[in-house]
Amino acid sequence: MAEKRSYHHGDLRRALLAAAAEAIAESGPAALSLRDLARRAGVSHAAPAHHFGDKAGLLTALAVEGFNRLADALDASRAETGSLLEAGVTYVRFAVENRAHFEVMFQPSLYDRDDPEVDVARQRAGAALSAGVSTLDEPPPAEETRKTELAAWSIVHGFATLWLAGAFPDPLGDNAGDAARPVIRRLFD
Amino acid sequence: MAEKRSYHHGDLRRALLAAAAEAIAESGPAALSLRDLARRAGVSHAAPAHHFGDKAGLLTALAVEGFNRLADALDASRAETGSLLEAGVTYVRFAVENRAHFEVMFQPSLYDRDDPEVDVARQRAGAALSAGVSTLDEPPPAEETRKTELAAWSIVHGFATLWLAGAFPDPLGDNAGDAARPVIRRLFD
DNA sequence: CACTTTAACTTGCCAGCGACTAGTTACTCT
DNA sequence: AGAGTAACTAGTCGCTGGCAAGTTAAAGTG
Incomplete structure (x- = not known):
């Protein structure tokens, strides 16, 4: 695909996002x-604007793609393992493997956070996250559920962010997911 | 200060950082x-370069200031309360009250992460963070200390980041520190 | 099939930006 | 007082994002 060098790129939108x-x-x-980006894709400098409007538009599309990928990954993890711990590991792994998406997603000053597509995708990811807590062996009382969700989300998000920022002083190996597992486990003992 | 409109600003470096x-x-x-920034400070467009070299240099200085402020805040909190939980709340509060510093500090692509001043300041903050864990009533066994540190750092950092990103769907009030306390507590029960 | 509409681009332009160079001003130190 | 230096200014360059206007090709329509 996109082999032909014709006037129409054929798949420019996806090529630009990639x-x-x-x-x-x-x-x-x-x-x-x-x-x-236009240069890398072999098109003129104004071509991106046609698909995304402006720079914020492109990053908005990247954020949408990111939230959807995250939701997919969490759903798949829950279907496979049914473990909140592993869902957390999946979250961390997602962040490392989709670093660019992840960084954009949580920096709303870069894109249009009120875009309806972003909203839908973000809610999908949020629901996938919440669903994980209900898989706990000892689910917390109803009034505690919310705090447990926030705590779980915070610890995996924090670990992922600090890992990506290179903030951990000592080397924790090259596998973020495996490094995160024992840390996350401290929350659920 | 900086009232005089003379050739020399007098305090341009700090004015630019602010x-x-x-x-x-x-x-x-x-x-x-x-x-x-130069316009805001009433100086020529090239003035900032004299103090910081380039844009990355300015952000490097901002990161240094941020890590030092964070270390100060954590040290003060430990001196006052001696509580790891409250140190965590302090961390979150620091992030919200010094949003710009915090965002830059943990986005090393923006500045020179290998700058020696940054290194010193970062290690100061790291030490202040580690010191907090030793204040726990039931300090973990030596081999667990590291994981506890990472878990504590991750949960407060994640909460702060998500709060700043506006990622929490429902309103948690306007005081991030108070909102964080019950969430952090889940890690230490 | 011819004809029109529309989507997917290109070309050309403008102001603003970061960085560099060379020059100017004023403070400091002896 | 005079020299040296720190703190700025002025001018320029290539690059960027965004806009306007034109070009190409594909898809729809009779």
């Missing part, structure tokens, strides 16, 4: 340049 | 413009 994810993973969202 | 923090808190680090 190139953006790659560029952001390398140099961070701040260094992203639409013109550079 | 203006940068304000601008970032409003619009995020990506939207930051050195020229805009």
Whole structure:
């Protein structure tokens, strides 16, 4: 696909999103340049605007894709293991394997956070997250459920963010998911 | 101070850092413009370069200031309360009250993470963080200490990040520290 | 099939930005 | 008082994002 060098790229939208994810993973969202993406895709500098409007539009699309991928990953994890602990590990692994998406998703100043598509995707991910807590062997009392959700979300999100930021001083190995497991477990003992 | 409109600003470096923090808190680090800062401070567009070299240099200085402020806050909290829980609340409160610093500190692609000043400040903050764990009533066994530190850091960092990102769907009030306390407590029960 | 509409691009332009160079001002130190 | 240096200014460059106007090709319509 996209082999032909015709006037129409054929799959430019996806090509730009992929190139953006790659560029952001390398140099961070701040260094992203639409013109550079256009160059990588072999199109003119104004082509991206046609698909995304402006830079924020492109990052909005990236955020949507990210929230949907996260929801998919969490749903799959729950279907396979039914374990909240493993759902947390999945969250961390998602962040590392989709670094660019993850960084954009949680930096709303970069995109249009009120976009309806983002809202839908974010709620999907939120629901997938909440569903995980109900898989606990000893589910907390109803009034505690909310706090447990927040605690679980916070610990995995914090671990992922700190890992990506390179904030942990000593080396914890090269597998973020495995490194996270014993840490997350402290919350559920 | 800085009342005189002379050739020399007198306190430009600090004025620029303060203006940068304000601008970032409003619009995020990506939207930051050195020229805009210069305008706010009433100096020429090239003045910031003299104090910070380039944009990354300014953000490096902001990160240093942030890590030092965080270390100060954590040390003060430990001196006052001697409680790890309250140290966590302090961490969250720091993030909200120093939003711009916090966002920059943990986004190393924005600045020079290998700068020696950053390294010193970061280690100060890390030490202040570790010291908190030793204040636990039931300190964990030596081999567990590390995991407890990581878990504590992760949960407060995650809560702060998610709060700043506006990721929590339902309103948790306007006081992040108070909202965080019951969540953090789940880790230490 | 011809004809029209529309989607997917390109080309050209503008202001703003970061970074660099060279010059100017004023403080400091002896 | 005079020299040296720190703190700025002014001017320029290439790059960027965003806009306007034109071009190409594909899809729909009789």
